Amino acid sequence: MGINKEHLLNAYEHGFIDRSTEKVGHHSPRIIINSNEDNVLSSMLDELEECRSFSISVAFITEGGLATLKSTLHELAKKNVKGRIITSTYLNFNKPKVFKALLGIPNVKVRITDKEGFHAKGYVFKNQHYTSMFIGSSNLTDAALKKNYEYNLKLTSLDNGAVIQHFNDQFDALWRDSAPVDRAWIKAYEEAYIEEPIQRKVLEVIEDRSIYQYRNATSPVIKPNVMQQEALNSLDQLRQTGKDKGLVISATGTGKTYLAAFDVKHFKPQRMLFLAHREQILEKSKNDFSNLIGESQSDFGIFSGNKKTDEAKYLFATVQTLSREANLNHFNPDDFDYIIIDEAHRSGASTYKKILEYFNPSFLLGMTATPERTDDTEIFSLFDYNIAYEIRLQQALETEILAPFHYFGVTDYEKDGQVIDDTTALSQLTNTERIEHLIAKIEYYGHSGEILRGLMFVSNREEAHALSSSLNMHGYKTKALTGLDTQHERQKTVQAFERGDLHYIITVDIFNEGVDIPSINQVVMLRQTKSSIIFIQQLGRGLRKHEDKEYLTVIDFIGNYKNNYMIPIALTGDKSYNKDRLRKSLLSRNIISGLSTINFEAVAKEKIYKSINTTPVSRQSFLKEMYVYLKNKLGHVPTLLDYHKDIDVIDPTLILHKYNHYLEFLAKIKEIELDIPHDSHQILTFLSKEISEGKRVAETFLIKTIIKGPVEVEAFQLEMRKKGYRMTDDTMQSVLRVLTHQFYTEPDKKKYGEPLVEVIGNKIQATHTLMKTLENPFLYEHIHQVLALSVENSKAYNQSSALTINQKYSRKDACRLLEWDKDEASTMYGYKYKHNTCPIFITYHKDETIEETIQYEDQFLDRNTLKWSTRSNRTLQSKEVKAILKAHGEGAHIHIFVKKDDDEGTEFYYLGQGHIDYDTLQEKQMNSGSGKPVVMMNMIMEKPVAYEIYKYLESSI
Structure with missing residues (x-):
C-alpha cells in the first residue's frame, strides 16, 4: 500500500512543529524508550517483518541481541529479503562466536569497519513505498533493544528524502571500505581475540544459581534474593497466626532449597528432617544447608538406601527409605520439630502420607514449582490449604532471579505436505531428512556460551535412543537417558555433561524435575505439549543462572498436534483459557518480562492458531477439571470470585457463557443437588x-x-x-x-x-x-x-x-451501553444509525492476495485510518447514507467495533470513535463494476488503534 505524501507531511508537522495540529498524519516521528508497554525491539521487528531490504550499522552485537532477530530473519530468507550489517571489533566487545552466528544467517552479509571511534547505532528498513530509520543509542544487544534506558528516534522517509539519501550514501561508502566477514576472517579474529576486562562488581554464583554472594577476603556472605526474602516474611507471619503448616509455590530455579535453609536457620529447630525422592537431591541439599547454616559438618547427615546417619541434627532422607516400617519406627514421632518436603507435589503419594502421619513436627514446609497435578492427586489439604508464598515464571523473570530465555517455536519436519503429528511412526521421526532438519534448526538458533550443553525431550524411549545414535553419527556427542537407566548411570551421564564431554542428554520425562544442571544453555522440545505443567518443568531445566551463559535457548518443534494451544498458555502463564487472549499472545511482542523473548516461525504460529480455534475449552469435563483443582487448593467449594482471584484457573465467564448460572454448573457436575x-x-x-x-x-x-x-x-x-x-x-x-x-x-x-x-x-x-x-x-x-x-x-x-476502548462488546452490549430503548442487535447487521449514534461492526478478513483496486473489504490503512464501505446497493443519495453523513456532520457519534473472524464469537473490540473524512467519499461498483454500488470512505480514528490489536487484525494467520 502506498504512503500519502500529505499525510507524511502532516505527521512531521505534528512531530516537529505543532503537536496540537489536528491534520491527519501517518508515520509520525517518535522517540522510543524501553518500557513495559513498548520497546525498541518491538518497533524494529514490525519494520523488519515488512521490509524489502535492510541496513544496520552498530558497534556492538551480542548473541542475545542477534537471537531476538533470528526468527524474523528466517522468515525474510524464505522471501529472499536480504540485509547488510556493518559492525566493528572495537574493544573486542563482539565475541568470535557472534560472527560465526552471523555467518550462519543466509540472507545477511556482514562487514567489519576499522574506522577509528566507530560507535554508530543505525537501523534502516526499506519498504516498498517508504523507508524507516531508527537512530539513537541502542546497539544490537538484547538489553539495549528491550530493557536498558535508551533513546531512539524513529523516522519515516520517502525515497527522495535528503536524510535517507545521505544515510544510504554514507552506509554504502562505509560498506565499500569495510572488510567482509568470512570463515578466514573469523579464524584470524578468534586467534587474536582477547576479551577485554569490564570494570564491574564481580558477581560470584554458588551452587544454587538464584543466590548471589560477594566474595571478600574472608568468606562468602549468602543473602536471600528478593523472592526468598518475601517468602521468609510470609512464613514468619503464617506461624505468628498459629499455623503449623505452609506450602511455598516457587518457579524452578528461584532458590527453594536455600529458602528452606534460611527459614530453618531463623526457626532454630532442635532437629530437622528434609524429605526428597532422590538421593542426589539429598547430597546437594545437605551441602546447601551446611553452607548457609554454618554448623559442624557432623550435624548434617543422610538417611537413604546407601547411608543411614540417623542421629544427625539436620537429617536428609529419601522417602522410599524412611517410609519402610522398620526405618520409620526407628524414630520417635516427636523427633523432628521442623520437616521439609521437597517437590511437595509428590506428597499425595502413600509413602509421603505414611511419614507425615507418623511424625508430629512443630512446622511442616512444602516446596514445589508445580502444585497442579496431572494425576488428579490433591496436596493442598496436607498443608491445611496454607499457601505461604507463590512466585511463578513471569514474576521470577521480572525480578531477574532466573536466566532470560529466547523461545523459538519452529516448524517440525514436513514432507509432501505432511507434518509430524500424534501418529507419526518412529521411522519418520528419526529418518535422515528429519535429523538434517533438526540439526539445521539447532545450529541456526544456537546457544549462549562457548560449549553446547543441551537437553532434548522426546516422546518415547525408542525415539531417544534412535535419535542419539543418529546425532552421534553427525558428529554430536549425545547420550539417551530414560526411566530404565539406573541412578548410577544417570549421575555418571550428568557429570560427563557438566564436564563438556556431551553436547546433549536426550530423555523422555525423567528430567522434568529434581535435576539441577545450571550450565544447560539449550532446551530442545521434540514432542507435543500435552500439559503446560510439564512444559514449564522442562523449560525450567535451563533457567538457572550460570557464569557460562547469558540466556537459555529454547527450540520447540511444533507439528500438527491437537494440544498446541497449550504452548501460549505455558509461556504466558495465562490459564484463563480465554481464546482471544491466547490468539493475541502469539503476536504480542511484550508478553514475557525482562530480556526474554518469544518467537514463532510463521507456519508454527498458524498451527497453534488452528489448535486454539478448534479446541473446545468450554467442554464440561475441562471445566470440571478446573473446578476440582481450585476446590482442592482452597479446601472448599470455590465461589465465582475465587475463580476471578486465582491465576491458575479459568476465567469464570467461561462457565457463565456455557451454563445459565454457576449453580446450574455445580448441579451438572454433581457437586450439589439443585431444587x-x-x-x-x-x-x-x-x-x-x-x-x-x-x-x-x-x-x-x-x-x-x-x-x-x-x-x-x-x-x-x-x-x-x-x-x-x-x-x-x-x-x-x-x-x-x-x-x-x-x-x-x-x-x-x-x-x-x-x-x-x-x-x-x-x-x-x-x-x-x-x-x-x-x-x-x-x-x-x-x-x-x-x-x-x-x-x-x-x-x-x-x-x-459508555464504552471502553480495547474492551470487547456484543451488538446487544452496544445497544444497552449506547442507551438505546431496545435491544436491536438482531437487525443491526453491519451498522445502524439511531439515537444520535451509529455503531459499526466489522468482521476483519484480511486477504493480502486481493488487489487493492478491487478490495472492498473494510480495512485499516494504518492505525489511524479505517477504509470503510456501506452495505451494497447504496449510493451517496441513499436515505440511509445521507442520514449518517448529515448526523455525523452535526455531532452524531460513530463507534467502531472490530473482530478478526466469526469463529471468535459474538463480541468485538471497541476501537473508539471514527470521524468521516468527507474528502474520501466515493461511490464504487463492486466486483470490478459488474455488481451493486457501495459508498466508500475513510474513517479517521479518534485514537490510534492499540498496537497489539492492530497487529492481530492485520496478521495473516
Missing part, C-alpha cells in the same frame, strides 16, 4: 448473563442498593456521580429499562422472567420476586457472589464512559 423455584432460576440466569461481566456497573450497584431498601432516583444518580461513574438522565433510564426488562426482546423476557426492580413515583425498589428469592440464604449468598464478581470485572472498564 430452586423457576423464578429464582430466572433471576440467577439474568444476573449471570447480563450483569456479571460488569461492563456497566450502575445496574450492579442499583441492585445492591435496593436489596437493602428503596432508593430515590435522584439520590442514586448523585451517588453514582460521586463515585465518578457515568450517570446522565439517559443513563438512568437505560439502567431502569434493563432491570425492568423493557430493554429486552420477547425471547429474553421469557428467559429472564420477572423484573428485578420496579419504579413507583420517584423511588426504585426490589420486586416481590427478587425479595422472595433473597429469603433463601443459599440463593442470597450466591446472588451476592455474582454481584461481587460484577464489581471486580467492572474495574477493567472505564465506568465514567
Whole structure:
C-alpha cells in the first residue's frame, strides 16, 4: 500500500512543529524508550517483518541481541529479503562466536569497519513505498533493544528524502571500505581475540544459581534474593497466626532449597528432617544447608538406601527409605520439630502420607514449582490449604532471579505436505531428512556460551535412543537417558555433561524435575505439549543462572498436534483459557518480562492458531477439571470470585457463557443437588448473563442498593456521580429499562422472567420476586457472589464512559451501553444509525492476495485510518447514507467495533470513535463494476488503534 505524501507531511508537522495540529498524519516521528508497554525491539521487528531490504550499522552485537532477530530473519530468507550489517571489533566487545552466528544467517552479509571511534547505532528498513530509520543509542544487544534506558528516534522517509539519501550514501561508502566477514576472517579474529576486562562488581554464583554472594577476603556472605526474602516474611507471619503448616509455590530455579535453609536457620529447630525422592537431591541439599547454616559438618547427615546417619541434627532422607516400617519406627514421632518436603507435589503419594502421619513436627514446609497435578492427586489439604508464598515464571523473570530465555517455536519436519503429528511412526521421526532438519534448526538458533550443553525431550524411549545414535553419527556427542537407566548411570551421564564431554542428554520425562544442571544453555522440545505443567518443568531445566551463559535457548518443534494451544498458555502463564487472549499472545511482542523473548516461525504460529480455534475449552469435563483443582487448593467449594482471584484457573465467564448460572454448573457436575423455584432460576440466569461481566456497573450497584431498601432516583444518580461513574438522565433510564426488562426482546423476557426492580413515583425498589428469592440464604449468598464478581470485572472498564476502548462488546452490549430503548442487535447487521449514534461492526478478513483496486473489504490503512464501505446497493443519495453523513456532520457519534473472524464469537473490540473524512467519499461498483454500488470512505480514528490489536487484525494467520 502506498504512503500519502500529505499525510507524511502532516505527521512531521505534528512531530516537529505543532503537536496540537489536528491534520491527519501517518508515520509520525517518535522517540522510543524501553518500557513495559513498548520497546525498541518491538518497533524494529514490525519494520523488519515488512521490509524489502535492510541496513544496520552498530558497534556492538551480542548473541542475545542477534537471537531476538533470528526468527524474523528466517522468515525474510524464505522471501529472499536480504540485509547488510556493518559492525566493528572495537574493544573486542563482539565475541568470535557472534560472527560465526552471523555467518550462519543466509540472507545477511556482514562487514567489519576499522574506522577509528566507530560507535554508530543505525537501523534502516526499506519498504516498498517508504523507508524507516531508527537512530539513537541502542546497539544490537538484547538489553539495549528491550530493557536498558535508551533513546531512539524513529523516522519515516520517502525515497527522495535528503536524510535517507545521505544515510544510504554514507552506509554504502562505509560498506565499500569495510572488510567482509568470512570463515578466514573469523579464524584470524578468534586467534587474536582477547576479551577485554569490564570494570564491574564481580558477581560470584554458588551452587544454587538464584543466590548471589560477594566474595571478600574472608568468606562468602549468602543473602536471600528478593523472592526468598518475601517468602521468609510470609512464613514468619503464617506461624505468628498459629499455623503449623505452609506450602511455598516457587518457579524452578528461584532458590527453594536455600529458602528452606534460611527459614530453618531463623526457626532454630532442635532437629530437622528434609524429605526428597532422590538421593542426589539429598547430597546437594545437605551441602546447601551446611553452607548457609554454618554448623559442624557432623550435624548434617543422610538417611537413604546407601547411608543411614540417623542421629544427625539436620537429617536428609529419601522417602522410599524412611517410609519402610522398620526405618520409620526407628524414630520417635516427636523427633523432628521442623520437616521439609521437597517437590511437595509428590506428597499425595502413600509413602509421603505414611511419614507425615507418623511424625508430629512443630512446622511442616512444602516446596514445589508445580502444585497442579496431572494425576488428579490433591496436596493442598496436607498443608491445611496454607499457601505461604507463590512466585511463578513471569514474576521470577521480572525480578531477574532466573536466566532470560529466547523461545523459538519452529516448524517440525514436513514432507509432501505432511507434518509430524500424534501418529507419526518412529521411522519418520528419526529418518535422515528429519535429523538434517533438526540439526539445521539447532545450529541456526544456537546457544549462549562457548560449549553446547543441551537437553532434548522426546516422546518415547525408542525415539531417544534412535535419535542419539543418529546425532552421534553427525558428529554430536549425545547420550539417551530414560526411566530404565539406573541412578548410577544417570549421575555418571550428568557429570560427563557438566564436564563438556556431551553436547546433549536426550530423555523422555525423567528430567522434568529434581535435576539441577545450571550450565544447560539449550532446551530442545521434540514432542507435543500435552500439559503446560510439564512444559514449564522442562523449560525450567535451563533457567538457572550460570557464569557460562547469558540466556537459555529454547527450540520447540511444533507439528500438527491437537494440544498446541497449550504452548501460549505455558509461556504466558495465562490459564484463563480465554481464546482471544491466547490468539493475541502469539503476536504480542511484550508478553514475557525482562530480556526474554518469544518467537514463532510463521507456519508454527498458524498451527497453534488452528489448535486454539478448534479446541473446545468450554467442554464440561475441562471445566470440571478446573473446578476440582481450585476446590482442592482452597479446601472448599470455590465461589465465582475465587475463580476471578486465582491465576491458575479459568476465567469464570467461561462457565457463565456455557451454563445459565454457576449453580446450574455445580448441579451438572454433581457437586450439589439443585431444587430452586423457576423464578429464582430466572433471576440467577439474568444476573449471570447480563450483569456479571460488569461492563456497566450502575445496574450492579442499583441492585445492591435496593436489596437493602428503596432508593430515590435522584439520590442514586448523585451517588453514582460521586463515585465518578457515568450517570446522565439517559443513563438512568437505560439502567431502569434493563432491570425492568423493557430493554429486552420477547425471547429474553421469557428467559429472564420477572423484573428485578420496579419504579413507583420517584423511588426504585426490589420486586416481590427478587425479595422472595433473597429469603433463601443459599440463593442470597450466591446472588451476592455474582454481584461481587460484577464489581471486580467492572474495574477493567472505564465506568465514567459508555464504552471502553480495547474492551470487547456484543451488538446487544452496544445497544444497552449506547442507551438505546431496545435491544436491536438482531437487525443491526453491519451498522445502524439511531439515537444520535451509529455503531459499526466489522468482521476483519484480511486477504493480502486481493488487489487493492478491487478490495472492498473494510480495512485499516494504518492505525489511524479505517477504509470503510456501506452495505451494497447504496449510493451517496441513499436515505440511509445521507442520514449518517448529515448526523455525523452535526455531532452524531460513530463507534467502531472490530473482530478478526466469526469463529471468535459474538463480541468485538471497541476501537473508539471514527470521524468521516468527507474528502474520501466515493461511490464504487463492486466486483470490478459488474455488481451493486457501495459508498466508500475513510474513517479517521479518534485514537490510534492499540498496537497489539492492530497487529492481530492485520496478521495473516
